Amino acid sequence: MDPIGGKLLEIARDELGYTEKGDGYTKFGDWYAKNIDGDHNPYFKTAPWCDMFLAWAADKAGVEEQAGQFAATPAHAKWFDEHDAFGDEPTPGAVVFFDWSGSKDIDQIDHVGLVEKVDGKTVHTIEANADGYKLMRKTRDMDSIVGFGYPGKVEVEQKYTPKHAAPPPKVENLTAATPNIAKAQETDAKEHPESIVPAQEMLLGGLLALVLCGTAALAVGKAAKAPSAAPIRVRKRGKHHRPATAPVELPVEVTTADLDAAEAGTTIMPALSLAAAHEAEDREFWGRIAHLEMDEELSFWNSLHDEAVRETVG
Incomplete structure (x- = not known):
């Protein structure tokens, strides 16, 4: 049994007994004119319908690519031959082509049907018209048979679809948000015409600003290394102790208003201002104790001189 032809036989058995109308009209010819013929020619509604029935059955069975859909029987037989699916061996499910004159010429084919059963040299068929x-x-x-078409041998290009692949999105879905964006830009343009910036430029500008700010912050961090809070320094000779809560005295050229303005305008200015304040405080501190250091060193040398004098006198 030809596997594709078997499906055609199931459809054909359900339609056994169908008879054309008095004027030759058939539902199969009507369907062919509407769905297969490109010109929708009404001629097919009353034309000989043996092959148009097979086209209809192939559509119902979903095997039109393997069985073909024709109204002219010679063209149908040639189609099987072109697909290397035409031969002379009777097989249940095969499409059988006849020439009543007994020739074996495809161009002389008059009629077509389906092989239902084979009994020796006798072929049992189901035929329309x-x-x-x-x-x-x-x-x-076999005397009137030109040959057989085997639908199961017709190779059809397989269309691969991943099992879990989602259907591609529709274009209207991809652009659904566009009207809202355009509307918002239009409203903003009316309220602030001087600040119109394309979305792409705004995005690139933001990224550039982020890169520049990050680069500046790294440079400041390497140069100043200013902590967020005043550090506690270890008391050693030449150093002084500064608690975290100690007031910071600003340089003469820096005022609290300058710091407030800087803090409001940028996130890195407070750190820079704090570092500058610490440095200014250090300069002032050491400026005030410089004379003390000089006195201390002179006292040290004087003590050595006194000790040497005592040893000499003694």
Whole structure:
């Protein structure tokens, strides 16, 4: 049994007994004119319908790519031959082509049907437009048969679709948010015409500002290394202790207003101002004790001189 032809046989058995109307009209010809013929020619509604029935059955079975859809029987047989699916071996489910003159010429084919069963040299068929008006079973011998088309041998290009692939998004879905963005930009343009900046430029400007600020912060960190809070220094000779809560005296050229303005305008100015304040305080401190250091050193040398004098006198 041809696997594709078997599906056609199931459809054909359900339609057994169908008879064309008095004027030759059939639902199969009507369907063919509307769905297959590109010109929708009404001629097919009353035309000989043996092959148009097979086209209809193939559509119902979902095997039109393997069975073909034709109205002209010679063209149908040639189509099978082009697909290397035409031969002379009777097989249940095969499409059988007839020439009543007994020739074996594809161009002389007159009629078509489906092989339902094979009994030696006898072929049992189901044929549309049999005896000129009906869908019925017939018994044929090999003398009138030109050949057979095997739908199961027709190779169809497989269309691969991943099992879990989602359907591609529609264009309207991808651009659904565009009207809202455009509307917002239009409103902003009306209220602030001087501040119109394309979205792409705003994004690039923001990224550039972020990079520049980050670079500046790293440079300041390496140069000043100013902590966020005043450090506690170890009391050693030459150093002094500064508690975290001690007031900071600003340089003459820096006022509290300058610090407030800097803090309001940037995030790195407070750290820079604090470092400058610490440095200024250090300069002032050492300036005030410089004379003390000189006195201390002179006292040290004087003590050595006194000691040397005592030893000499003694």
